[in-house]
Amino acid sequence: MAAVPHHIAIVMDGNGRWATRRFLPRAAGHKKGMDALRACVRHCGERGVKVLTVFAFSSENWSRPADEVSSLMDLLGVALAREVPLLSKEGVRVHFVGDRASLSDKVRAGLAQAEAATAGNDRLTFNVCFNYGGRWDIAQAATRLATEGEAITETSLKRVMALAHVPDPDLVIRTGGERRLSNFLLWQAAYSELYFSDKLWPEFDEAALDEALADYASRERRFGKTSEQVSSTAVA
Ligand code: FPP
Numbered sequence: 660m661a662a663v664p665h666h667i668a669i670v671m672d673g674n675g676r677w678a679t680r681r682f683l684p685r686a687a688g689h690k691k692g693m694d695a696l697r698a699c700v701r702h703c704g705e706r707g708v709k710v711l712t713v714f715a716f717s718s719e720n721w722s723r724p725a726d727e728v729s730s731l732m733d734l735l736g737v738a739l740a741r742e743v744p745l746l747s748k749e750g751v752r753v754h755f756v757g758d759r760a761s762l763s764d765k766v767r768a769g770l771a772q773a774e775a776a777t778a779g780n781d782r783l784t785f786n787v788c789f790n791y792g793g794r795w796d797i798a799q800a801a802t803r804l805a806t807e808g809e810a811i812t813e814t815s816l817k818r819v820m821a822l823a824h825v826p827d828p829d830l831v832i833r834t835g836g837e838r839r840l841s842n843f844l845l846w847q848a849a850y851s852e853l854y855f856s857d858k859l860w861p862e863f864d865e866a867a868l869d870e871a872l873a874d875y876a877s878r879e880r881r882f883g884k885t886s887e888q889v890s891s892t893a894v895a
Contacts, residue, residue: 671695735766833855
């Protein structure tokens with residue numbers, strides 16, 4: 660059995676509830692969520708995970724109250740200014756994945772700068788999905804192929820999807836108790852193992868990550884084959 664997933668993707672849900680339960684503004688939950696994310700990147704690197712992809716801001720999050728959207732934009736600014744240099748020191752390569760067209764020029768420049776500054780790192784690839792949606796990704800990929808006059812096939816789509824630079828996720832984790840994908844990696848998660856945790860994202864600590872990894876290690880991944888076929892390939 661594959662012990663450690665090469666690529667983990669996470670829906671970091673539950674920041675708002677974490678804050679509300681403590682009579683704090685939702686923005687405080689996102690700030691605490693950022694602390695949990697920083698630790699998670701480090702722990703994934705230590706365990707040999709090579710790619711981590713997180714859902715930081717969905718295409719649908721624009722419809723949240725204006726002050727919450729603005730607090731998430733501010734957090735992105737903090738991440739770019741403070742977190743990226745630290746991640747870079749730890750050998751992390753950062754990619755931002757999503758529709759940049761509706762972001763400000765300043766934010767777009769910041770994202771490009773962070774990607775350029777970490778481009779030489781190869782210990783862990785960290786994809787931050789920001790203004791991202793799985794349906795947006797499939798649509799943008801199909802539009803691109805149509806514009807280039809290329810046939811739309813699984814292979815050609817795969818080449819122009821937003822996560823073309825990494826293999827599909829082996830494990831998708833969602834915290835916060837809900838059991839759905841919410842428009843995250845619709846194409847790429849076709850064969851991913853799914854793991855749902857009732858912990859709210861700010862509480863998803865090192866022990867919780869290890870529980871998810873242990874659960875993953877116990878799964879049999881068949882990719883459409885039978886169990887017998889999988890075991891005979893494993894010993895061949
Ligand atoms: C979902 O919780 C979480 C988000 C929409 C934002 C996730 C952002 C972070 C963890 C901070 C890192 C941010 C950047 C920009 C790198 P929710 O608010 O839906 O929680 P709820 O379901 O309890 O309301």
